[in-house]
Amino acid sequence: MTDAQETAADVSLRTTGGAPPDDGGSSVAEAPIPLLEPREGIPPVIADDDSLAVVIAAFAAGSGPVAVDAERASGYRYGQRAYLVQLRRAGAGTALIDPVACPDLSGLGEALSDAEWVLHAATQDLPCLREIGMIPTRLFDTELAGRLAGFPRVGLGAMVEGVLGFVLEKGHSAVDWSTRPLPEPWLRYAALDVELLVDLRDALEKELDRQGKLEWALEEFDAIASAPPAEPRKEPWRRTSGMHKVRRRRQLAVVRELWEARDRIAQRRDVSPSKVLSDAAIVEAALAVPVTVHALAALNGFGHRMGRRQLEQWQAAVDRARALPEAQLPQPGQPVTGPPPPRAWADKDPAAAARLSAARAAVSALAETLNMPQENLITPDTVRRVCWEPPGVVSAESVEAALAGYGARAWQVEQVTPVLVAALSA
Numbered sequence: 547m548t549d550a551q552e553t554a555a556d557v558s559l560r561t562t563g564g565a566p567p568d569d570g571g572s573s574v575a576e577a578p579i580p581l582l583e584p585r586e587g588i589p590p591v592i593a594d595d596d597s598l599a600v601v602i603a604a605f606a607a608g609s610g611p612v613a614v615d616a617e618r619a620s621g622y623r624y625g626q627r628a629y630l631v632q633l634r635r636a637g638a639g640t641a642l643i644d645p646v647a648c649p650d651l652s653g654l655g656e657a658l659s660d661a662e663w664v665l666h667a668a669t670q671d672l673p674c675l676r677e678i679g680m681i682p683t684r685l686f687d688t689e690l691a692g693r694l695a696g697f698p699r700v701g702l703g704a705m706v707e708g709v710l711g712f713v714l715e716k717g718h719s720a721v722d723w724s725t726r727p728l729p730e731p732w733l734r735y736a737a738l739d740v741e742l743l744v745d746l747r748d749a750l751e752k753e754l755d756r757q758g759k760l761e762w763a764l765e766e767f768d769a770i771a772s773a774p775p776a777e778p779r780k781e782p783w784r785r786t787s788g789m790h791k792v793r794r795r796r797q798l799a800v801v802r803e804l805w806e807a808r809d810r811i812a813q814r815r816d817v818s819p820s821k822v823l824s825d826a827a828i829v830e831a832a833l834a835v836p837v838t839v840h841a842l843a844a845l846n847g848f849g850h851r852m853g854r855r856q857l858e859q860w861q862a863a864v865d866r867a868r869a870l871p872e873a874q875l876p877q878p879g880q881p882v883t884g885p886p887p888p889r890a891w892a893d894k895d896p897a898a899a900a901r902l903s904a905a906r907a908a909v910s911a912l913a914e915t916l917n918m919p920q921e922n923l924i925t926p927d928t929v930r931r932v933c934w935e936p937p938g939v940v941s942a943e944s945v946e947a948a949l950a951g952y953g954a955r956a957w958q959v960e961q962v963t964p965v966l967v968a969a970l971s972a
Contacts, residue, residue, distance in 0.1 A: 593647035608638035613743035652679025696917035795875035799867035885934035904969035
């Protein structure tokens with residue numbers, strides 16, 4: 547009996563009106579069943595090496611896929627580290643691990659190296675899991691599976707409700723998970739997040755197989771599992787919200803100096819940069835380029851709540867930008883490594899603009915036929931690159947080679963090549 551079936555059979559976990567599974571054993575009732583408690587209760591948080599060793603042994607002895615989730619403290623702490631790791635596996639139950647108290651989980655990762663890991667939106671959690679030594683060799687991403695299968699809503703709560711017929715309480719998704727001790731309602735929420743993840747995986751596997759998309763999904767999962775860690779962003783200060791208002795190079799220098807000063811302070815204090823100084827305040831200062839602390843204090847974001855010492859440190863950053871020689875000022879735009887923005891194609895290369903228009907329409911129609919988002923069928927960047935610099939001789943073979951060169955998976959190449967050949971040849 548699966549977790550979902552056992553949970554549905556437990557009347558204590560249902561509200562009035564919940565229906566039992568039908569005679570075929572289906573876990574989906576006419577009215578969704580709220581999940582109120584983990585099936586074995588809330589497990590204790592693992593926060594010492596001895597308890598961790600017990601969990602590692604239990605999960606190594608378990609069977610089948612292992613559900614994995616991680617909670618971060620985005621908006622509260624600096625960076626994207628994990629503050630709670632949740633796991634569930636048949637034969638081992640559910641475990642909640644404190645990665646602050648147990649920062650090295652490589653032993654657990656090795657114990658699960660042969661298992662398939664089931665995650666929801668894997669690319670969000672893999673970086674913080676990697677930091678603590680947990681790196682899967684095989685995975686199943688239930689969010690991506692939902693996209694490929696054509697589900698209109700692919701959040702975990704929506705998927706669990708739509709596929710399995712249970713309602714997950716999502717009220718604690720954005721809390722400060724660095725809080726210690728973690729409140730019991732948060733731990734209950736965290737345990738329930740992995741309660742039915744393997745059941746969801748099994749149901750989605752069947753649906754993908756029914757649609758003839760299972761092999762496509764497995765290619766996608768392999769690509770995620772084998773992808774190297776992302777390179778650090780170049781000039782991350784350029785991602786400051788509201789940057790489109792900043793035009794002049796001296797103003798850009800103010801953004802850069804303030805952003806870098808804020809980042810150093812946030813890292814030292816281990817708080818989210820937005821709690822140190824808002825993006826809106828950085829842009830305000832960049833547009834004004836104030837020459838005195840008094841002028842800075844008059845700007846939005848630098849008001850009366852900010853102390854003199856704080857104002858002086860921000861004014862010092864502005865002064866550094868004001869003192870830079872012209873040659874050291876940042877350029878208005880980031881270096882372009884690919885095609886220009888599509889809005890400029892009609893002027894720069896009308897033929898390329900026509901190719902892109904035809905290709906976009908063809909890919910959109912194919913994605914609709916396959917019942918999946920266009921970006922999962924093929925990335926828009928890949929389509930732009932092929933249309934901007936098409937093969938010298940357009941053929942199935944040359945387009946296949948171009949797509950593969952840009953990182954398209956085999957199933958994507960097979961599906962997209964015919965429509966792109968037609969669009970490039972039109």
